Amino acid sequence: MSTNTLQSSTSPARKNTLTSGQRPKWLVPVVMVGAVIVGAALSALLGFNIALWAIFAAVIFLIAAPIAVTVIEGGRKGSDAALTYVVYAAFILAVIPLISVIWTVLARGLPTMSVEFLTETMGGITGMVDQRAADSGEHPPGGALQAVLGTVIVTFWATLFSVPIGLLTAIYLVEYSNDNWLGKIITFLVDVMTGVPSIVAGLFASALFGLMLGPNTRMGIIGAIALTVLMIPTVVKATEEMLKIVPNELREASYALGVRKWRTILKVVIPTSISGIASGVTLAIARVIGETAPLLVTVGYFERVNLNAFNDWMATLPTFIYQQLMRPVAPTAPDPSTDRAWGAALILIVFVMLLNLIARLIARAFAPKTGR
Amino acid sequence: MSTNLSDTERGQDDKQQTSSLASAASAGGRAGDKIFSGLSLGAGIVIFVMLAAVAAFLTWQAAPVVGIPASSVTGGNGFFSYVYPLVLGTLMAAVIALLIATPIGILVALYISHYAPAKVAKPVGYVIDLLAAIPSVVYGAWGMTVLSPALAPFYNWLSETFGFIPLFAGPASATGRTMMTAGVVLAIMILPIITSLCREIFIQTPQLHEEASLALGATRLEMIRQAVLPFARTGIISAIMLALGRALGETMAVALVLSTGGLQWSLLTSGNNTIAAEIALNYPEAFGNRLAELIAAGLMLFIITLIVNLIARTIIARYQEFSGAN
Numbered sequence: 225m226s227t228n229t230l231q232s233s234t235s236p237a238r239k240n241t242l243t244s245g246q247r248p249k250w251l252v253p254v255v256m257v258g259a260v261i262v263g264a265a266l267s268a269l270l271g272f273n274i275a276l277w278a279i280f281a282a283v284i285f286l287i288a289a290p291i292a293v294t295v296i297e298g299g300r301k302g303s304d305a306a307l308t309y310v311v312y313a314a315f316i317l318a319v320i321p322l323i324s325v326i327w328t329v330l331a332r333g334l335p336t337m338s339v340e341f342l343t344e345t346m347g348g349i350t351g352m353v354d355q356r357a358a359d360s361g362e363h364p365p366g367g368a369l370q371a372v373l374g375t376v377i378v379t380f381w382a383t384l385f386s387v388p389i390g391l392l393t394a395i396y397l398v399e400y401s402n403d404n405w406l407g408k409i410i411t412f413l414v415d416v417m418t419g420v421p422s423i424v425a426g427l428f429a430s431a432l433f434g435l436m437l438g439p440n441t442r443m444g445i446i447g448a449i450a451l452t453v454l455m456i457p458t459v460v461k462a463t464e465e466m467l468k469i470v471p472n473e474l475r476e477a478s479y480a481l482g483v484r485k486w487r488t489i490l491k492v493v494i495p496t497s498i499s500g501i502a503s504g505v506t507l508a509i510a511r512v513i514g515e516t517a518p519l520l521v522t523v524g525y526f527e528r529v530n531l532n533a534f535n536d537w538m539a540t541l542p543t544f545i546y547q548q549l550m551r552p553v554a555p556t557a558p559d560p561s562t563d564r565a566w567g568a569a570l571i572l573i574v575f576v577m578l579l580n581l582i583a584r585l586i587a588r589a590f591a592p593k594t595g596r
Numbered sequence: 597m598s599t600n601l602s603d604t605e606r607g608q609d610d611k612q613q614t615s616s617l618a619s620a621a622s623a624g625g626r627a628g629d630k631i632f633s634g635l636s637l638g639a640g641i642v643i644f645v646m647l648a649a650v651a652a653f654l655t656w657q658a659a660p661v662v663g664i665p666a667s668s669v670t671g672g673n674g675f676f677s678y679v680y681p682l683v684l685g686t687l688m689a690a691v692i693a694l695l696i697a698t699p700i701g702i703l704v705a706l707y708i709s710h711y712a713p714a715k716v717a718k719p720v721g722y723v724i725d726l727l728a729a730i731p732s733v734v735y736g737a738w739g740m741t742v743l744s745p746a747l748a749p750f751y752n753w754l755s756e757t758f759g760f761i762p763l764f765a766g767p768a769s770a771t772g773r774t775m776m777t778a779g780v781v782l783a784i785m786i787l788p789i790i791t792s793l794c795r796e797i798f799i800q801t802p803q804l805h806e807e808a809s810l811a812l813g814a815t816r817l818e819m820i821r822q823a824v825l826p827f828a829r830t831g832i833i834s835a836i837m838l839a840l841g842r843a844l845g846e847t848m849a850v851a852l853v854l855s856t857g858g859l860q861w862s863l864l865t866s867g868n869n870t871i872a873a874e875i876a877l878n879y880p881e882a883f884g885n886r887l888a889e890l891i892a893a894g895l896m897l898f899i900i901t902l903i904v905n906l907i908a909r910t911i912i913a914r915y916q917e918f919s920g921a922n
Contacts, residue, residue: 393640415905
């Protein structure tokens with residue numbers, strides 16, 4: 225084929241001189257189909273399954289296509305094509321787990337979802353009850369109400385602590401520090417705080433209250449403190465970014481009218497950036513609502529509803545999932561527990577996605593115009 | 597105090613309505629300024645105190661470990677021999693995760709910044725951010741119930757074919773709940789970090805450099821090697837370091853996926869453990885000396901991640917000074 229086009233390039237058809245030495249358009253699709261067929265044959269040899277087929281086909285294509293391009297267009301174009309296909313392959317590879325996770329949560333969580341699951345607790349659900357449910361194959365008994373309420377309460381307290389501190393810190397950094405040494409140190413510490421492992425934050429809160437109230441104290445508020453440590457840096461970073469893009473002209477106009485700095489900040493700077501701050505805070509909530517490890521060591525797990533964050537153990541959605549998976553109610557019949565775990569995972573994912581969506585909507589609806 | 601001030605402010609406003617705006621603002625304002633700047637400074641100091649408290653309380657609660665006789669530490673051979681397998685396990689999981697996530701993360705970032713058409717790039721960015729938004733416990737549950745069984749036959753094949761390499765020594769775990777699976781789950785979790793940070797940097801590549809390279813006849817691969825990668829090298833390194841910090845401290849993925857045990861060189865059998873998972877699995881039932889041990893292990897994790905993050909931040913800070921982007 226390629227020699228054919230080369231020879232005909234002397235003929236009057238000008239198109240051919242421009243396209244000579246280029247790969248024909250059908251080349252890549254043909255290689256792709258070939259890779260799929262050969263992949264199917266190879267995987268059939270080893271015992272057919274779809275994953276194996278996909279892997280073989282992808283590998284064969286990633287090797288064969290650049291070689292084919294190299295033969296026709298030369299090594300430089302060949303390696304360029306190789307990178308292109310590898311980039312696309314990497315993208316597909318990265319999306320597969322996302323789809324798999326979301327599909328699993330939906331497929332296994334939706335059957336568990338019911339009014340009972342959302343309105344009942346695990347109180348009174350013993351191994352016997354679970355065993356019976358597993359034997360008869362009915363809907364898993366019990367529910368996650370206590371965990372949903374616990375998550376809301378703990379997250380509420382964490383937000384209450386971290387938003388004022390984070391907001392004021394960001395205001396200090398942008399409006400007051402003028403890049404002095406203190407501002408630099410605080411920026412640095414916020415960066416360090418971003419990297420604190422969540423379990424260490426939990427240990428800190430637990431150690432702190434352990435000293436005051438005796439070891440192994442578990443309360444919702446301790447978990448909230450742990451989450452606060454994780455949430456503050458996110459709030460500071462988001463707010464800082466937003467305050468920085470408020471145009472200086474607005475501040476100067478306000479000062480020129482004789483308005484004090486604090487009033488300028490409260491009445492001009494913050495209203496201008498409130499949408500970004502709100503969406504940043506929402507994203508920060510979405511980040512900590514799924515934290516498991518710090519709650520495991522600070523809040524514990526409880527089968528019934530406990531609305532008091534200042535007393536006694538509490539259930540939260542992440543620890544509920546962990547508990548159901550690692551310590552099934554009926555060790556010999558773990559299926560109902562696993563089902564409940566996936567149901568709770570679905571609720572948690574819905575929470576997180578809703579928060580993300582809200583954040584985007586806030587940001588889009590009231591985004592400050594940057595003038596560009 | 598503040599109610600007092602607002603009262604006087606209001607009083608003055610009532611008396612002289614026209615010309616009072618400036619003076620009223622200054623009467624209430626001067627103190628207001630002080631209060632407000634004091635408050636915001638105070639919030640900044642709270643952060644400082646909080647971090648200091650994290651270090652101080654962990655050290656305080658971990659201190660008893662020094663006094664415990666070696667024989668009563670878990671394992672019976674002193675704290676060091678208790679904790680070093682955990683440190684090695686933590687590093688092992690993080691290294692596996694990095695080896696997988698770094699190339700894929702960089703390639704996906706390249707896809708978003710240089711390959712995908714503009715209309716696709718933005719939604720793809722959202723999708724990758726979604727990966728970051730999924731809670732770690734859900735990844736753990738997925739790794740435990742979906743990924744592990746799916747990988748088990750592959751591990752079996754790997755240990756039969758490459759069993760002579762100590763890392764792949766058999767017999768492979770039948771459940772697939774191994775260090776390798778934990779590493780893969782961690783890789784999926786840190787992928788969005790690497791991708792989003794690299795994407796930011798790739799986008800900042802001076803467009804003139806790219807166009808100059810293309811104008812000289814470079815293919816896209818050559819353009820990326822000549823213009824994008826040299827510009828982004830330090831940024832990529834710091835992105836990897838930040839992802840490493842996250843992988844070291846990640847708890848639930850390992851706690852749920854791995855069936856833990858003593859130190860093992862093989863990645864395909866059950867065994868090994870990480871600091872974070874050890875704490876999560878044992879802390880709820882721990883008391884007395886055990887509590888101090890676990891907190892001491894947590895302190896080590898804190899120090900390790902702190903060092904990794906400090907290195908990353910230093911690189912970023914140096915990079916920002918020389919970056920052509922600002």
